[in-house]
Amino acid sequence: MNTIRLQILDLRKSFRSHGVEVTALDGINMEIRDQEFATILGPSGCGKSTLLRILAGLTPPTGGEALLDGRRIEGPGKDRGMVFQSYTLFPWLTVLDNIQFGLKLSGIPAQSRERIALSYVEKIGLSGFERAYPKSLSGGMKQRVAIARALANDPNILLLDEPFGALDTQTRALMQELLLKIWEELHKTILFVTHDVEEAIFLSDRIFVMTARPGRIKAVLDVPLPRPRDFEIKSSPEFVQLKKEVSRLIREESIRALRLDATLPGSE
Amino acid sequence: MNWKSLFTPRAPVPRGLQLCLGVGGFVLILLGWWLLTKTGYIKPFFLPSPQNVLRSGIVLFREFDFLLDIFASSYRIFFGFLLAAVLGVPLGLLMGTFRVVESLVEPLIGFVRYMPASAFIPLFILWLGIGDVEKVAIIFVGSFFQLVLMVVVVAKGVPQEMVETAYTLGASKSQVVWRVLLPASLPGIVDTLRIIIGWAWTYIIVAELVASEAGIGYRILNAQRLLQTGSIIFAIITIGFLGLLTDILFKWIYKRLFPWNV
Numbered sequence: 001m002n003t004i005r006l007q008i009l010d011l012r013k014s015f016r017s018h019g020v021e022v023t024a025l026d027g028i029n030m031e032i033r034d035q036e037f038a039t040i041l042g043p044s045g046c047g048k049s050t051l052l053r054i055l056a057g058l059t060p061p062t063g064g065e066a067l068l069d070g071r072r073i074e075g076p077g078k079d080r081g082m083v084f085q086s087y088t089l090f091p092w093l094t095v096l097d098n099i100q101f102g103l104k105l106s107g108i109p110a111q112s113r114e115r116i117a118l119s120y121v122e123k124i125g126l127s128g129f130e131r132a133y134p135k136s137l138s139g140g141m142k143q144r145v146a147i148a149r150a151l152a153n154d155p156n157i158l159l160l161d162e163p164f165g166a167l168d169t170q171t172r173a174l175m176q177e178l179l180l181k182i183w184e185e186l187h188k189t190i191l192f193v194t195h196d197v198e199e200a201i202f203l204s205d206r207i208f209v210m211t212a213r214p215g216r217i218k219a220v221l222d223v224p225l226p227r228p229r230d231f232e233i234k235s236s237p238e239f240v241q242l243k244k245e246v247s248r249l250i251r252e253e254s255i256r257a258l259r260l261d262a263t264l265p266g267s268e
Numbered sequence: 269m270n271w272k273s274l275f276t277p278r279a280p281v282p283r284g285l286q287l288c289l290g291v292g293g294f295v296l297i298l299l300g301w302w303l304l305t306k307t308g309y310i311k312p313f314f315l316p317s318p319q320n321v322l323r324s325g326i327v328l329f330r331e332f333d334f335l336l337d338i339f340a341s342s343y344r345i346f347f348g349f350l351l352a353a354v355l356g357v358p359l360g361l362l363m364g365t366f367r368v369v370e371s372l373v374e375p376l377i378g379f380v381r382y383m384p385a386s387a388f389i390p391l392f393i394l395w396l397g398i399g400d401v402e403k404v405a406i407i408f409v410g411s412f413f414q415l416v417l418m419v420v421v422v423a424k425g426v427p428q429e430m431v432e433t434a435y436t437l438g439a440s441k442s443q444v445v446w447r448v449l450l451p452a453s454l455p456g457i458v459d460t461l462r463i464i465i466g467w468a469w470t471y472i473i474v475a476e477l478v479a480s481e482a483g484i485g486y487r488i489l490n491a492q493r494l495l496q497t498g499s500i501i502f503a504i505i506t507i508g509f510l511g512l513l514t515d516i517l518f519k520w521i522y523k524r525l526f527p528w529n530v
Contacts, residue, residue, distance in 0.1 A: 058432050078438030088433040092451045092528050102437035105447070133528040146433075153437060 005069060005189045006032035006055070006157055012063035013050055024050045026214035027064070032157070032191055037183055039192045039200040041246070042210030043254040048193045051215065052161045055191070056082045069156060078102055081150030085162040087142045089134040095121065095145050096130040102153040120148035123182055140171040144178065151182070157189045164199070173231060176202055184228055197246050201225070202234060209249050212257035219249055316498040321505075324498030332487065338506065340482040344400055345468045348407025352464070356415040357457055363416065364423025365449055374420075377413050385410030386474045398479040403472060410471035411464045418464070422456030423449060455526045462518035469511055 013025040024047035032038050042048040053059040055066055057076035066073045068080065089098050096117050103113035121130055124144040134142055143163050150158060164172045176199060183190055194200050200207050201223055209219045223242065225233060233239055273279060281289070298318055304310050305317035312320065328334035363370040388409050389402075396402040426449055434448045476485025484503050491499035523530050 056432075056436050058435065076432070076435035078436070080436060082433065082436040084429045084433065086427070086429050088427070088429045090430065090448065090452070092454075092526070101434075101447075105438050105440075105443055135528060149437065159436075 003034045004031050005034045005036070006030070006191065007067040007070075008051075008055075008064070009067070010064035011051070011054065011061050011066060013047065013054060013059070014062050023214035025054075025061070026216050028215065028217060030208060030217060032189060035187045035189055037180075037190045037192065037203055037205050038208065039194060039204040039206070040208045040210060041194060041197065041200040041250065042215065043212050043250060043257040044195055045257055046210045046212050046253065047215030048195075048210055049161055052082075052159050052191070052193050056080055056159050058082075078106070078153045079156045080159055081153055081155035081157070082159045083143070083146045083150050083161065083163045085165040087134070087139070087146070087166075089137075089142055089145055089149075091134050094131050094133055095126060095137070098134070098145055099148045099152050101149060106153075116152055117148075120152050123151075123185070124148045125178065138171075139167050140175055143167065143175065147179070147182070151186065151188070155188075157191060160190065160192045162194055163192075165194075172199070177231060179203065180227075180229060195250075197243055197250055198234065201239060201242050201246060202229060207246065209246065210253070212253045218253065221246065313495070313497060316501070321498045321501045324496060325502035325506075328487070328499055328502060334487060334503075334506075337482055337484050337487045338510070340400075340486075341472050341476065341484045342510070344403040344483070345407060345465070345472050347400075348404040348472075349411060349461075349465050349468050351404065352408050352412040352415055353461055356412050357419055357461075360416045360419025360457075361423050361450065361453060364420040364453070365445060370420065373416075377416055381413035381417065385471050389475055389478050393479055398481065403475050403480070403483070406475040407468050407471050411468050414467065415460060415464045418460040419453070419457055422460060423453045425456065426452040455522065455529050458518065458522050458525065462515060462522075465514050465518070466511055469507060473507065 008028055008030040011025055011028040012023075014021055014023045016022070028051060040048045040051065050059065054061045055068075055073060057073055057080070073080075090101065093101065096114070099120050100113045100117040103116060108116075118130070121127055124147065126141060126144060126148075129137070129141070134145070137145070147158075147160075147163065164175045167175060180203060192200075192203060204223050207221045207223060208217050209221065210216065211218045221242075225236075225238060225242075274281065301315070302318050305312065305315060305320075316324070325334075359373065363373055385406055389406060392402045392405050396405055430452065431444055431448055434444050439447065472483070473485040473488070476483040477489050480486040480489075484507060488500050488503045491497075491503065
């Protein structure tokens with residue numbers, strides 16, 4: 001249960017922007033345990049998305065390394081599923097075909113991949129929408145399909161980059177509960193990136209708080225709330241107390257980030 | 269519905285009214301034309317009345333084999349356009365997908381496309397004569413370079429996250445090209461073809477006006493020599509109709525091919 005799934009060793013990333021050397025990540029060290037729900041929480045522009053992109057293999061690091069199950073991450077691969085904040089469903093494929101996209105790439109026979117895809121349609125509560133095109137789906141439905149598509153590949157870890165960031169507050173709360181339900185059912189290791197304190201506490205076993213740029217790990221917090229969790233836990237005294245602590249940490253960094261952004265050319 | 273509310277910026281228009289307005293535009297133009305000729309304000313030599321233009325049209329079909337001219341122009345366009353599409357679409361996709369191909373070809377095309385296709389007509393007559401081959405070559409030059417550049421824009425418009433998602437789902441480079449970039453670009457390509465074929469109509473008429481033995485442009489030039497203004501106007505309107513027909517055809521194909529996008 002406590003084996004290490006993902007190991008991040010002194011990971012660094014810097015790039016040139018408008019002729020200025022910018023350090024996005026400055027020596028990140030993390031360990032994510034098997035079946036853990038871990039969250040990276042940080043102010044905007046702290047490099048948390050860059051970190052996730054490096055783990056997905058979409059961006060090479062400038063230094064250090066990341067190991068998944070002891071193997072060094074070199075490029076993108078289906079052992080790491082990724083969900084972006086923006087809608088990335090393939091618009092020419094139905095819900096069912098989107099979910100089995102990865103399975104089709106690996107050459108799994110039509111019958112079994114459809115069976116797998118159908119089981120995920122059910123898990124995300126979209127039965128009846130198998131033949132629908134993404135265009136006819138709401139934002140929340142699209143992100144559910146994107147999560148199902150990543151999970152259908154049976155990855156060793158699921159990387160989620162603010163997947164509910166574009167959704168309204170109510171939908172977002174429901175999506176968080178649905179994600180927890182799926183996670184509890186499948187026992188996947190999840191690394192979730194967000195800037196939302198409440199979201200981080202509600203979902204996670206552990207929260208990695210990041211500093212403003214250059215990104216470092218500022219604190220690692222255990223979330224000792226009982227599971228399974230539902231929305232009512234958000235108003236419990238323990239939750240509120242935790243939210244206060246984390247908010248204070250994040251606030252310091254947000255203030256620093258704002259001051260930095262005013263002086264740094266080319267920052268978002 | 270209050271008519272004043274129709275002039276609220278971007279206010280929607282009822283479907284029935286929209287149709288009436290669309291037809292009304294044509295009726296208004298026809299009426300104005302008819303009035304100008306009826307009152308004798310413009311001499312029939314310069315602008316014959318609508319009914320006389322229609323009569324000239326009937327003569328064109330009956331005595332001058334106008335259907336053969338339409339056919340001649342149409343198949344020249346078809347082959348020129350087909351050649352441009354068959355070569356231009358893959359090249360555009362390659363350029364939009366691989367920066368290295370783009371770096372090689374883009375400056376060249378960006379240079380050639382500013383050379384007007386009509387300027388090539390004398391050269392092509394010298395090389396290829398005044399037959400179909402020369403006409404097809406003009407249409408090719410006129411549409412190919414624009415088409416390539418427009419397809420490049422379409423291919424580059426595929427969101428990067430969509431490509432990256434495919435990689436994280438285990439796609440290889442060639443799978444990204446065939447299973448993501450190509451299907452994602454197809455609607456934009458069909459739309460580009462629809463626009464390009466409209467331009468092809470311009471080039472064919474110019475080419476036929478300069479030197480030809482058949483075709484709508486040839487018929488227009490002939491009518492000018494015989495001072496048959498009505499025939500000229502009828503031929504021009506015919507081109508408009510043919511253009512409209514191809515447009516409708518392409519839109520129909522688009523809806524059939526991409527039900528997920530409409």
